[in-house]
Amino acid sequence: MKVPGMLTLAGLVTGLLIGLMIAGKPIADTALAVAGPVGSLWLQGLQMTILPLVAGLLFSGIVETVAAARAGAMARRTLGIIVGFLAFSAVLGAALMPLLLELFPVPAGVSFDHRADPGKVPGLADFLSSLLPDNVVSAAASSAMLPVIVFVGLFALASTRLADEPRRSLAVLFEGLAGAMMVVIGWVLMLAPIGVFALGLTLGVRSGGAALGALAHYIVLVTAVGTVVMIAGYAIAVLVGRRKLGAFAAAILPAQVVAISTQSSIATLPAMLASSRKLGTAQTTSEFVLPLAVTLFRATGPAMNMAVAIYAAKLAGLELTTGALMAGAFVAFATTFGAVSLPGTISFVSSIGPIAAAMGVPLWPLGVLVAVEVLPDLMRTVGNVTMDVAVTCAVDTGVKDPQTIETIH
Template sequence: MSNPAAKAPEQGFELVTIRLPVVATFVALILGLALGVAFAGGGIAQWVQDVVALIGRLWLRALQMTIIPLVASLLVLGIAQMIAAARAGAAAIKFLALVFGVLIAGGLFTALVMPLVLQAVPIPEAASGFLSEVPEGEQQVPGILDFLASLIAPNMFAAAAETAMLPLTIFFALFAVAIAKLPKAQATTLLGFFHALANAMLMIIGWVLWVAPVGVFALAFGVGLRSGGGAFAALAHYILIVSAMGGFILVLAYLIAWALGGVGPLRFARALIPAQAVAISTQSSLASLPAMLDSSNRLGLKPETSEFVLPLAVAIFRATSVAMNLAVALYVAALAGIEIPVALVGIGILIAVIISIGSVSLPGSISFVVSIGPIALAMGVPIEPLALLVAVEMLPDIMRTLANVTMNVAVTSVVDRGDEEVAEA
């Protein structure tokens, strides 16, 4: 019999906490677009446009330079954390199976439904202004044979220089598994190194994001000049489409609680109201943990189960990550006119699942860049538009947190029910 009362595995590391100017960045986006629209008909010197464009370009490059080292370190730490969780017993194994099942289901849903949604509700033409910073030639999608040959890189440093995310992800995932097989002292040393590297990169990206209002304003100003007032409609379209993909996970949580957890939809909905209210107001799964524990108690779940599963879920499970992160990458691909082959969409889902495990509860603005950048790069999609889309992430993030919190309690009900069945047997 599993022992859900066992303590969640010790994490062994804690990442630095960064508070970001989210509201200021959003305001800068709106002001930049508004001023760009105001001057779209002329009346501003070319040298001013060039200086503003340079500021935006430099900020974008500063954002990009941290992606690979941060992804590498977080991937190693996240997979090490997942392996430690798997060793906690049968309840943890069942939880992890649910985690991967939900993440893959979200990716498949987005891959199948997103193209249909974009056909029914096309991206506004004004959105093309978001692509001005994309260098020519970066949007090429590799052929299948070229893709297969790129799975293994003979030189990791060369792969990093070329931002070849797929072989880098494979390498560091294998590296994390290898670390778990080492003697404890050696494993602790290596994990300590990646812990320090992750914290250093988080500090750097935190500094970059602290000046995000300046960089986003500069980029948004250029978009406003090129797109006019249609840029606002384009952003609204993006927010609704991406949030809809997260809505699937929210609905799926109710279905899982009902079909696998034995909890009726109405009862589940009533019990989740307090946790969902906290999720919407704070946009933080960690801050919602006490309310999730309360909701689990309202559902009659055993305290030892919820006290084991929910903290573990907050640490390594972001239910909406694959569905919504893949949606962002596919949206940018459609924006750039790129057709992604089915095989590469599958790779995008795989990368999204692996990166999701390695994002270890980062703030929304950081996880947006770190999680979506590798997916886009692996599929040959330009990542430059992410620098502007990160400014509106605070809105889709409401759906992310709401669905994540709801799914966390849903999978807890499944683990709790499974443990009861084992006990009865």
């Protein structure tokens, strides 16, 4: 499935430039009358896939995580570190991005005016009362993302206690659901150059040159959040993995270069194994932990996904409450277990859409931001690769006598 990332970016730039040129002219009203419905229709195509896609991915991800935890002491230590850091990453994004926006506000004059109702921003009481749905069907029908995610998570955990045959049947069902939704969202994203062009034209007419400044501002701030996560990888390697900072930096650099060139953690796996060998990590540890981390661990995901959703809220003119940030952080943490190594635009929608929905943030700012995801996605991959090797060092230090464990591929 190939998503036209560069064409989407070109569509955004072209739409913005045309919008800038016709702003204030009589033709602008006619252009908005056409571009508005086109952009809205494309966004609705994205939105209809989010809930079933998240349900399928989350169920499969939790089942795989539980299965991995049964592989032995090394697996449990690895997953303990992974789960702990993912929770930290979600909280980091919820705390750091509002601070960055306070210090470096969105450029003045940006208007993402849209006819869609942004929904209610949940307060603290709303967050607590919505954790468990009284009726999961009505919750799903009303796109109440948080209770649906809690239900699917509990359902997935319960399925791991079933006998083999019904457990496999449920796993296949949800795997098929996720796969079918991937195909649908792939079709919708094939039309992204058209949809994003329409959204970009609307933005250009209403915001003028400030729109370009806002997109550059967004890229810098979201990348900064990812950089903090990457730096945490160096800290874990030194403090928990007991490696020297210079040695870790030198060993991880080739893997980071490969990560930038491939934009894929899976494609960087051989380079990560080589980095681990340079750091003196036991072969049994690196050959077990790294494939597991590549499969389950998206270190930058919760923090950077929260950063994107918070920025989208700011563009939509919403003030997020503590309850909204808590709901977003919880969803960012939970949905990470359903993350997969897909093109950045698909994972962007499947990961950030649920966070935005849980926080009461409309989807339409994401329709524009997805076009420039190709740049922050570089930081995501480099940060994930750095953290994968750091976690391998930490596990290796904690396992005194690594036992021979079957490598997970």
